[in-house]
Amino acid sequence: MTAPIAGGVDCDLHPAVPHLTSLLPYMNDYWRDQVTTRGMTDLLSQSYPTNSPITGRADWRPAKGKPGESVDDLLKHALAPFQTAFGILNPLYGVQLVFSEDMADAFCRALNDWLVKEWLDKDARLRGSIVIPAQSIEKAVAEIERCATDKRFVQVLMLVAGDMPLGKRHYWPIYATCERLGLPIGIHAGSNYHNAPTSVGWGSYHIEDYVAQAQAFQTQMTSLIVEGVFAKYPNLKMVMLESGFTWLPSYLWRLHKFWRGVRMETPWVDRPPIEIVRSNIRFSLQPVDAPPEPETLNRLFDHMQSDELLLFSTDYPHWQFDGDSALPEGLSPDLVRRIMIDNPHATYARLKDSVAKETTP
């Protein structure tokens, strides 16, 4: 394995909400009553069934409860081995799956407040992502503004498969808010299941849903690029989380070819797609969907023609690698430094803010 260096940023960690009742203290009377009276159960998304091998690495699973439920375990399993300076928490609780925007809003607010009290307040290295009810733009923007005053929130989180393609103008007020507040948008694997989980319908298996995440990221990148999100919001950063990245070069060859052929349709896309990716889009490291041979991976890095695109992640507690081998074989020390430290800091401006705040008495 490639040796990690101390002081890195882990950009994709998943704290688990033990149960919907864990959020009750963070809801108002009305929603507490709704949850209790209606007998609502745990909001588990089938993107990550609790007992699926990929949802929790065997040696990271607690004796009881969900993988990723304990702060101490996360610190011990994910941060300590890599001497990580900052860990960004991306909760994947199924609050986006509900169809009522009012309920989604109430649950997102509770989830964000829960994250502050139960996680961010527990360890100074932890940072958070703001989960939003994306089907209501007004409520999503309000929630971003409410949470953004806490500088420990360093990003806004959305799912890769939702109600509409993410480039649609409907979502742009969210992007305007994030650009203004210096918050990147993290787009994470997972569907709200308001549409079929693949572009050709409902498959039979969990494994199909998981494989199809990569294709969902590809179509979302096309949407974001050709709708002109980054022409309108040039300072907005987006981070593809748990997306895989080995598909990126061939995806861009194809997008570039069609952009050259039919760019008259979207004239505001005034730069080649690969340039837009280099300036505005980043990818978390895990999972590395490549054979273990270092020469294959290095060839892929050569195909990507940039060392600024990847951000270190363990994807804890998801099972993407064994032992401490979060960094694939054959990375140069310079690339390790970029992936673990330089690239995350260049992406998450708020990491500096919170450092400055901590060191100022």
Next chain:
Amino acid sequence: MNMQFRSGAQQDNATAIKTAIADCDIHPARATASELHPFLAKRWHEHLATYGKHAYQGMMEGPPYPKAQPNASRRDAYPPEGGPQGSSLSFMQKQLLDPHNVALGVLNPLGTGQGIRNHDLSAALATAINDWQIEKWTSKDSRLKGSIVVENEDGPTAAAEIRKRAGDPNFVQVLLLSRNVEPLGQRRYWPIYEAAQEAGLPVGVHAFGFGGNPITASGWPSYYIEEMVGHSQCQQTALASIVLEGVFERFPKLKMVMIEAGFGWAPSLAWRLDKVWQKLRSEVPHVKRPPSEYIKDHIWWTTQPMEDPERREHLFQTIEWIGWDKLLFATDYPHWDFDEPSRVLPVGVSDANREAFYLGNAKKLYGIA
């Protein structure tokens, strides 16, 4: 795809391509809407005039994502005698088959009997388009071979059409589209694979089609470019379904051709499938080997639209993973994103690989002497 190359390319074709080629994706068109009538029962003439095709998409005429050119086709491909591009055999001979020395041309008719909600109409149209391929094209020019169009959502009916055509030298493959009511590995499509394997015919899966599902996992996108780029994502998902449902375990002699959806994505999809399968194989015990092995053994790829990275060695590295013996050259004539045979392959390819790419692989797969 680059329109600016076209007029120049016209003149130097004869000298640039000295050896014969196979074109594995040609789209023949009907000159008029009623051209299929001789092959269709009269009740369907009236039905079509009254109710239309009633497809799994909303437009009565034309595609929901308007194309970049009329009929998605080259503006220089209108036949002199009239009719849409690709509707005249003599003009296709003059513009494509003769100057490019096409020894084998595989016809993939689109806008036919697939993606239609009325299953009786779909079956009638599929049979009609197959008879029409023989009558108008393959019986008139022995270089051309047809694809058996089937009622894609009704397995037994589709299988009957395949068995009816089995052994007919006019046809070299069965044609499906990538987007259907369900992912292509689902059991409703297995009778198609069973009959194709029995007939010794590859199943070609051409990009496109409508099955009622939004064409991304996050709903309907806005633009034609999204649909075009997105064909690769739909094809990846359809192929993942075929592998993960165990289609190649069930039908071990089945060969499939991925048509017009690119091939650059094949290695990364296979690596992802392998990596996830190692962890989740208990869910799919019928998938006995790493998914990449099924892909390497059973899948062929047409080349158009060729991925063209800035550096040609990147293309060669991708092809080396897939195998030079699995690529089938295609122009996509008469569509606007035509790949010019004399310009598509960068320099630096061995003579043996070049011959396999342009002709040898196709003759072998399609059983053409």
